[in-house]
Amino acid sequence: MPDGALLLQTCLNAIYAASYLSLIAVGLVLIFGVMRIVNFAHGELYMVGAYALFWVFVQNELPFFLGVAVGIVGVGLIGLVMERALFRPMRDNPLGGLIMSIGVLLILQALAVQLFGIRAKSMPGPYHGSLELFGVAALTISAQRVVVIVGAVVLLGGLWAFLKRSRLGWALRAVALDPEAAALLGISIGKISMLAMVLGAGLAGAAGALTATIVPTGPYMGHEVIIAAFIVIIVGGIGSLEGAVVASIIYAFVHTFVTTLQDGVVADIVGLVLMLAVLIVWPHGLFGKPERA
Secondary structure, three states: OOOOHHHHHHHHHHHHHHHHHHHHHHHHHHHHHOOOOOOOHHHHHHHHHHHHHHHHHOOOOHHHHHHHHHHHHHHHHHHHHHHHHHHHHHHHOOHHHHHHHHHHHHHHHHHHHHHHOOEEEOOOOOOEEEEEOOOOEEEEEEEEHHHHHHHHHHHHHHHHHHHHHHHHHHHHHHHHOOOHHHOOOOOOOHHHHHHHOOOHHHHHHHHHHHHOOOOOOOOOOHHHHHHHHHHHHHHHHEEEEEEEEHHHHEEEEHHHHHHOOOOOOHHHHHHHHHHHHHHHOOOOOOOOOOOOO
16 A cells, blocks of 8 residues: 555544544543543443444344444443442542442443353444545545444534533533532532433443444453543543543544554553653643642
C-alpha cells in the first residue's frame, strides 16, 4: 500500500476506534461527574452490551438494531439497579462505591462465563463488504465500522442536545457542577444520579453492542477498554464531557498509528506516556478544572 494510502487508511481506523471509545469514556465521565464514583465495572457494562447483541442477533436471529437497542436499554437498567442498590447508600463514601463497583465487575464476569462460556465468540455482521473511498482500491472501510461511527455520532449528538436543550439535561449539568447549589434550587440529587447512571451505562452498552460483530465477545473483553477509557478521561480532564471526546480522538489516533507502525504493546506504553506528559503540563487534564475548596 502506498504511504499516502496507508496514512489515510490508518486515519479511518483511528476514527472508528475514537467512535466507540468516546461512547465508553463519555458514559464514565457522566457517572463520575454527577456521583463522584469511579465505576470500575464500566468495562463489564460494555461487555454486557456485546452479549446482549449476541443473544438477540445470533441466538434468536432477530434484527441487528433490535439487539443494539436491547443492549442500550438492558445495560441502562443494570446501571439503574447499581445506582439504587449499591452506589446510593455509598454516596458519602467514594471508596465504598469504588469497592462496590469492583464487586459488580467480578459478578458480571462470572455470570458471563456461566451463561455463555469462557471462550470468546465471533459474530457475523449484518452488513458485508467494504466501502471504497476516493476511488482508491486500497483505501477501504468495512460497512460494519461505518455503522459504529454513525451510531456513535448519533448517540453523542443526541446526548449533547439532551444536555443543552432539556430541563433534565440542565439539571444534570447543574448537579455535576455544584451538587449543593443544585439541591438548594430544588433539584433531586437522587433522581439526577439515577439518570446519570442509566445514561452512562447505556452508552457503554451501546459501544459493546455496536462493536460486537467486529471485536470478539468474551467475559474479559472489558479489561482493555476500561484502561483506555481511564487514560482518556484523565487526559481530557476528569468530569469534562468535551475533554472525553477530544481525548478519545487523540488517544485513538496515537494508539492506532503506533500499532500500525510498531505493535499493540508499544502502543499501550505510548498511551500511558501520553497521559503522563499531559498531566505534567496540565495537571487537571486538557479540559479539567481544579476542585473548589
